[in-house]
Amino acid sequence: MNFNESVWKFIKKIPKGKVATYKEIARAIGNVNAFRAVGNACNKNPHSPKALCHRVVAADGKIGGYAFGEKKKILLLKKEGVAVSNGKIVDFENVLYKFD
DNA sequence: GTCGTGACTAGCC
DNA sequence: CGGCTAGCCACGA
Numbered sequence: 001m002n003f004n005e006s007v008w009k010f011i012k013k014i015p016k017g018k019v020a021t022y023k024e025i026a027r028a029i030g031n032v033n034a035f036r037a038v039g040n041a042c043n044k045n046p047h048s049p050k051a052l053c054h055r056v057v058a059a060d061g062k063i064g065g066y067a068f069g070e071k072k073k074i075l076l077l078k079k080e081g082v083a084v085s086n087g088k089i090v091d092f093e094n095v096l097y098k099f100d
Numbered sequence: 101g102t103c104g105t106g107a108c109t110a111g112c113c
Numbered sequence: 114c115g116g117c118t119a120g121c122c123a124c125g126a
Contacts, residue, residue, distance in 0.1 A: 003123060022108060026122085037123040039107040044124075058108065065107035073107090 003034070004041030008051040010099060011042070017081035018097035019089060021059045028099035035059075043067055055080070061092030 006029045014020050022035040031037070042053040048067070054076040058064035063084070066073035074084040083090035 026108090031122065033109090033120085034122045036106070036108050036121060040105085040123060041107095043107050053107080056107080060109090063107085067107075070107090 003029070003031075003037060004045070007038050007041040008045060008047055011052050011056060012050070013099070014052060014055045014097050018095050019055045019057050019077065019082055019092075020097045020099070021057060022064070023059045024096075024098055025056065039064065055097075057089055057092075061089040061096075063087045063089075 007025060010025050010028050011020070022038045023032060026032050026035040026038045029038075039056070042051060042056060043065075045051045045053060054066060054073045056064075063070045063073055070087060074087065077084050077089070082095045089095060
């Protein structure tokens with residue numbers, strides 16, 4: 001199994017209305033220091049509609065970025081039930097999903 | 101096989 | 114408190 005496949009798999013495990021941080025995902029995989037590779041994998045993900053990359057945010061609750069545009073990501077999150085304000089998650093810890 | 105880049109994070113000034 | 118630098122991993126050329 002490739003690293004980026006694991007990333008997508010964990011992302012798919014994120015329930016609707018919840019979000020996860022790159023760091024948590026990287027930690028779940030086993031390489032907490034690979035958070036950079038996590039985002040990188042999603043960016044180049046060939047599973048655009050399958051990989052729910054928009055549910056992944058930065059450790060500070062910031063959007064960070066999105067292949068289709070941060071604004072689009074925010075919109076999607078809002079539709080999922082995640083409140084976002086000024087490019088940041090409102091109840092970040094409240095909607096934060098942990099793989100623990 | 102080596103260099104450069106990227107949707108990051110934590111620490112330092 | 115805010116901005117900048119260094120370090121980390123994986124992938125593409």
